[in-house]
Amino acid sequence: MEVGFLGLGIMGKAMAANLLRHGFRVTVWNRTLSKCQELVALGATVGETPAAVVAKCSYTIAMLSDPIAALSVVFDKNGVLEQIGNGKGYVDMSTVDAATSSKISEAVKQKGGAFLEAPVSGSKKPAEDGQLVILAAGDKALYDDMVPAFDVLGKKSFFLGEIGSGAKMKLVVNMIMGSMMNALSEGLSLADNSGLSPQTLLDVLDLGAVANPMFKLKGPSMLKGSYNPAFPLKHQQKDMRLALSLGDENAVSMPVAAASNEAFKKAKSLGLGDLDFSAVYEVLKGAGGSSQA
Numbered sequence: 001m002e003v004g005f006l007g008l009g010i011m012g013k014a015m016a017a018n019l020l021r022h023g024f025r026v027t028v029w030n031r032t033l034s035k036c037q038e039l040v041a042l043g044a045t046v047g048e049t050p051a052a053v054v055a056k057c058s059y060t061i062a063m064l065s066d067p068i069a070a071l072s073v074v075f076d077k078n079g080v081l082e083q084i085g086n087g088k089g090y091v092d093m094s095t096v097d098a099a100t101s102s103k104i105s106e107a108v109k110q111k112g113g114a115f116l117e118a119p120v121s122g123s124k125k126p127a128e129d130g131q132l133v134i135l136a137a138g139d140k141a142l143y144d145d146m147v148p149a150f151d152v153l154g155k156k157s158f159f160l161g162e163i164g165s166g167a168k169m170k171l172v173v174n175m176i177m178g179s180m181m182n183a184l185s186e187g188l189s190l191a192d193n194s195g196l197s198p199q200t201l202l203d204v205l206d207l208g209a210v211a212n213p214m215f216k217l218k219g220p221s222m223l224k225g226s227y228n229p230a231f232p233l234k235h236q237q238k239d240m241r242l243a244l245s246l247g248d249e250n251a252v253s254m255p256v257a258a259a260s261n262e263a264f265k266k267a268k269s270l271g272l273g274d275l276d277f278s279a280v281y282e283v284l285k286g287a288g289g290s291s292q293a
């Protein structure tokens, strides 16, 4: 199977590499074209523009930072829309809001192409290991065509129905994840500032009902002040913002998410946006005192 791949950031690079490793022929494009070279070394070919990639491939996947990037790659000059049409499928795996996804879907369908939104749950390591959870919605026939690729990229795919359902599910999941990260950060800070060992808190949490892979993975590096980005904080804040907007649209009160968003915004304003989202601990730690770790 030949696929195009647009966007070679933390996630896109790992996902495209995974497809290549499993025998897919992959044509890649990235806004900063030099980043394609690492994939060329693994066997990819390069398309000079998104339109060139779509012209070459029956199926094109995108993994881009945010709604602005997702729209730009489709609608701008040399974008996806210039070459999409009958017999071609476009699969956007970026985390965006339902309105962005619907706009892309309408435009692709108007040109005769098929569209699927398929955001993923899971970070850099699951992307490298093909262990993502895929939250797809839109064109069911395109979903069926993509199953061989999804089987390589993920451990489980969901088809959630109408366009927007995948985007919304992803935002709800990340709203919960971002709030949990804030709760962990506050807990570590409270333990530290009240004379307890934050490391012992992590050990206690890991043995109880709130044990989870995220606390287990991120907790120890947070205590070391190490925030090598797997999931950049600026993207988590984007997801919180979009989830809160979904809450607005549906009159759902979300005070916990709103407070978490403020902490992520503060972290961004302090220049922590490109670090891992666990760097929000620096903000919450700062609010209470200094860490012993």
Ligand SMILES: NC(=O)C1=CN([C@@H]2O[C@H](COP(=O)(O)OP(=O)(O)OC[C@H]3O[C@@H](n4cnc5c(N)ncnc54)[C@H](OP(=O)(O)O)[C@@H]3O)[C@@H](O)[C@H]2O)C=CC1
Pocket: 006, 007, 008, 009, 010, 011, 012, 030, 031, 032, 033, 035, 063, 064, 065, 066, 068, 069, 072, 073, 093, 094, 095, 096, 120, 121, 122, 123, 124, 230, 231, 232, 235, 236
């Ligand atoms: N990292 C993670 O753990 C996870 C991320 N996600 C989501 O996946 C998406 C990608 O995340 P991630 O790989 O971490 O992000 P990165 O910031 O590492 O990569 C972003 C990608 O988007 C491209 N891009 C940004 N702006 C534009 C633009 N205006 N036009 C064209 N391309 C653009 C970048 O190109 P360039 O190289 O030129 O800057 C790069 O390829 C996001 O929506 C994120 O929320 C979902 C699950 C997990």
Ligand SMILES: O=CC(=O)O
Pocket: 095, 120, 121, 122, 123, 174, 231
């Ligand atoms: O979107 C981030 C993730 O870890 O999932």
